[in-house]
Amino acid sequence: xxxxxxxxxxxxxxxxxxxxxxxxxxxxxxxxxxxxxxxxxxxxxxxxxxxxxxxxxxxxxxxxxxxxxxxxxxxxxxxxxxxxxxxxxxxxxxxxxxxxxxxxxxxxxxxxxxxxxxxxxxxxxxxxxxxxxxxxxxxxxxxxxxxx
Numbered sequence: 001x002x003x004x005x006x007x008x009x010x011x012x013x014x015x016x017x018x019x020x021x022x023x024x025x026x027x028x029x030x031x032x033x034x035x036x037x038x039x040x041x042x043x044x045x046x047x048x049x050x051x052x053x054x055x056x057x058x059x060x061x062x063x064x065x066x067x068x069x070x071x072x073x074x075x076x077x078x079x080x081x082x083x084x085x086x087x088x089x090x091x092x093x094x095x096x097x098x099x100x101x102x103x104x105x106x107x108x109x110x111x112x113x114x115x116x117x118x119x120x121x122x123x124x125x126x127x128x129x130x131x132x133x134x135x136x137x138x139x140x141x142x143x144x145x146x147x148x
Contacts, residue, residue, distance in 0.1 A: 011137075029111045034104065038075055042105040045081070045097040053092050054083075080104055 005013070023036045030039075044060065045052075052060075058068035072095060075081040080101035086092035097105075120127060 015134075025115070026108075026112055029115060030108060031111070034108055037071055038080075039105065039108050041071055041075060042080060042097065042101050042108070045095065046102060046105050050081075050096045051094050053086065053094060055092075057095060075101065078104075 026036050026039070027034070040061065041057065044057070054068050054072055055065055057072070058065045061068065063071075072081060072083065076083055078100075079098055082096050082098055083093040084096060086094050
């Protein structure tokens with residue numbers, strides 16, 4: 001990174017580095033090896049509701065359908081989601097969070113909450129102050145027609 005880099009580029013660069021460090025920290029904190037992409041799917045289903053197709057989830061995460069199918073198969077093998085036939089299209093499936101999946105998502109949040117609270121204290125950060133501009137940036141990126 002150079003001092004001449006545009007501020008938004010520098011910000012996105014910092015966010016990328018933070019994401020990598022946070023991913024490693026999150027995954028090390030999980031006692032059963034839950035990976036962040038798997039947690040992200042569980043979290044998405046809790047936040048936005050289940051019953052989505054693998055294709056809808058792939059688009060939401062900007063992944064290939066094959067990558068999302070692999071992730072869902074791993075989650076299904078662990079009993080965290082279940083795939084059911086789509087009542088409107090026999091060729092398609094719908095993804096539903098199981099009780100175990102919902103509980104595992106809550107456990108993952110709990111495993112990292114104390115650690116993140118301490119980290120924020122040491123860094124003298126108030127998440128509530130950072131969230132509004134970061135959400136605005138995420139929303140702008142998500143709505144950008146060039147997002148892929």
